[in-house]
Amino acid sequence: MKCRSCGADLGEGALFCPVCGKEVQWVPEYNTLETLIRQREIQKQEKKRREMEARREREKEEKKAELERKKKRHKKQVINGVIGTVILLGAAAFFVAYQTRIHSFSYQMDQAQTAYVRKDLESALSYVAKAKELEPDNLHAQILEARIYARDNNVSAAESILDSVIETDPGNAAAYGELLRLYEQQKKYTEIRDLMDNASRKIQKIYYNYVCTLPEISQKGGSYNEEVYLEFTDIPSGTKVFYTLDGSEPDSDSEKYQDPIELAEEGTFVFKYVAYNQKSIPSNIGEEEYVISFDAPSRPLIAPVSGRYEYQENIIVTVPEGCTVYYAFDETPTTESTEYTGPVPMPEGEHTFSAISVDGRGKISPVASEVYVYYG
Numbered sequence: 001m002k003c004r005s006c007g008a009d010l011g012e013g014a015l016f017c018p019v020c021g022k023e024v025q026w027v028p029e030y031n032t033l034e035t036l037i038r039q040r041e042i043q044k045q046e047k048k049r050r051e052m053e054a055r056r057e058r059e060k061e062e063k064k065a066e067l068e069r070k071k072k073r074h075k076k077q078v079i080n081g082v083i084g085t086v087i088l089l090g091a092a093a094f095f096v097a098y099q100t101r102i103h104s105f106s107y108q109m110d111q112a113q114t115a116y117v118r119k120d121l122e123s124a125l126s127y128v129a130k131a132k133e134l135e136p137d138n139l140h141a142q143i144l145e146a147r148i149y150a151r152d153n154n155v156s157a158a159e160s161i162l163d164s165v166i167e168t169d170p171g172n173a174a175a176y177g178e179l180l181r182l183y184e185q186q187k188k189y190t191e192i193r194d195l196m197d198n199a200s201r202k203i204q205k206i207y208y209n210y211v212c213t214l215p216e217i218s219q220k221g222g223s224y225n226e227e228v229y230l231e232f233t234d235i236p237s238g239t240k241v242f243y244t245l246d247g248s249e250p251d252s253d254s255e256k257y258q259d260p261i262e263l264a265e266e267g268t269f270v271f272k273y274v275a276y277n278q279k280s281i282p283s284n285i286g287e288e289e290y291v292i293s294f295d296a297p298s299r300p301l302i303a304p305v306s307g308r309y310e311y312q313e314n315i316i317v318t319v320p321e322g323c324t325v326y327y328a329f330d331e332t333p334t335t336e337s338t339e340y341t342g343p344v345p346m347p348e349g350e351h352t353f354s355a356i357s358v359d360g361r362g363k364i365s366p367v368a369s370e371v372y373v374y375y376g
Contacts, residue, residue, distance in 0.1 A: 005046050105134040105141075112144060121152045139165050143174055150182055158182060176203050180210050189281045197284065212277040214286050215241060218260075221271070221288030225295045228263040230271065238278035243271060250274045250285065264361075266292050297359040299368040300325045300340075308373040314343035315353055315372075320365070323357040332367060348376050 002009055003017035112127035125148055131141045142165050150158035159182060165175040176199065183192045196204055196211050204211050218231040232241055241257040244250045247270035254274075263269055269290045275283040301318035317340045319325045325340035326333045329351045335358055344353075350373045357365035 004042065103134075105131050105138070108134065109141060109144065112148075116144070116148055116151070119151070121148055124148045125152075139169055139172060139175070143172075143178060146175075146178055150178070155182060155186065170200060171202065173203060173206050176207060180207060184210075184279070187280075189279075192279075192281050193283065209277075209279060210281060212239065212275055212281045212283040214273075214275055214283040215239070217273070217286065217288065219290075221290050223291040223293070224263075225293060228290055228292060230261040230263070232257060232273075235275070236277065239275050241273055241275045243273035245269050245271055247272065251282075252276055252280075263290055263292055266294055266361075268292075294359075294361050294363050296363050297323045297357040297365045299365045300355045300357045302353060302355060302368050302370045304370070304372075306371040309346065310374075312348075312374060312376070313346045313372075315346055315370075316343050317355050320357045320359075323359045323365070325355050325357055327353065327355040329353055335364070346372050346374050348374055 003020060006017060006020040008017055008019035108127045108131035112124045112131060115121070115124035115127060125145070128141055128145045128148065132138070132145070135141065142161055146158040146161040146165075149155075149161070159179065162175050162179040162182070165172055166179065169175070176195070179195065180192060183189075183195070192210055193212065196207065199207075213236070215232040215235045218233065219228055235241060240252075242250045242252060242254040243257055243261070244254050245261075245263075248254075250272050251274065257273070261271075269292070271288045271290060273286045277283075298320045300320060300323075303316045303318075304313055317325050317327065319340065326335055326337040327340050327344065328334075328337040329347065331354070333354050333356050337356075340355060350371070352369055352371050354367050354369040356367055359365075
């Protein structure tokens with residue numbers, strides 16, 4: 001026997017179809033109209049049932065699929081939300097960082113330096129002013145400001161700023177370099193000298209080309225009884241020395257030192273001297289005073305000695321080395337008197353023989369005298 005619903009073979013005594021699960025009707029099959037109608041009705045109901053089950057299955061699958069889609073959409077929305085939040089946070093962080101950067105000291109200094117290089121001096125001054133507002137005591141900003149003023153031909157403002165920086169920080173080599181450059185451009189050589197005189201040894205060593213050292217002199221000032229020869233030692237290459245002997249201030253128009261200076265006359269000499277290096281920067285002025293007063297030569301020696309003589313003697317004078325002797329009878333000799341060249345006969349009577357020595361400088365010795373009495 002077969003199942004009326006699905007056509008599966010049914011075993012003897014089976015109450016339900018093993019395939020479709022339908023109840024088995026163990027009744028004789030009569031091919032009556034009523035039976036056929038009943039069978040068709042059953043078939044329609046069975047078909048309708050299967051369609052309903054199929055529809056329910058499809059609806060179930062569709063709900064499941066819709067649920068999956070909703071889950072995916074929700075997940076996507078969550079991810080997109082997270083990404084959006086990250087982007088917003090990143091943008092906010094970037095904005096904050098950017099705002100921090102453009103309002104920082106380093107940013108203002110970078111912009112000022114860039115504008116300075118491009119010769120946009122107005123913008124450069126504006127940026128450096130903002131930098132100084134952020135760090136009023138920053139010396140780098142002040143030096144950059146001085147450089148901008150210098151390029152804008154406001155030299156006095158630049159010099160004032162650099163002087164202030166050096167006063168605050170005496171070891172600031174950058175400030176010294178900028179100020180030296182300004183002074184050199186304006187040929188303010190005396191200002192360079194004064195600036196470097198007050199600088200530390202470290203700064204002087206860095207900018208040694210801007211330091212002019214006064215050469216050493218061979219003889220210091222003082223009192224001398226002989227000629228004085230003045231020489232300078234260790235004059236650096238390219239350095240020139242100028243001097244005066246009358247106490248006036250020396251400069252590059254004064255007498256130039258080339259050979260040893262001879263002070264061969266008596267008197268007081270106020271010797272002042274100055275050096276100029278290759279950059280025309282002067283040294284400090286050196287000063288020495290020399291008082292020269294030559295010793296008089298020795299008296300000439302006269303023979304014979306004073307006395308009464310019965311016989312005429314020759315008067316002999318020993319002339320000091322390097323001198324000329326002048327003599328006279330009964331008066332004080334001068335350089336206009338008779339020059340002694342050899343023995344002089346003793347004159348008759350009582351006479352005083354006097355003589356003087358005169359050296360090469362014209363110095364006159366004390367008078368040497370002898371008195372002779374001779375009547376023949």
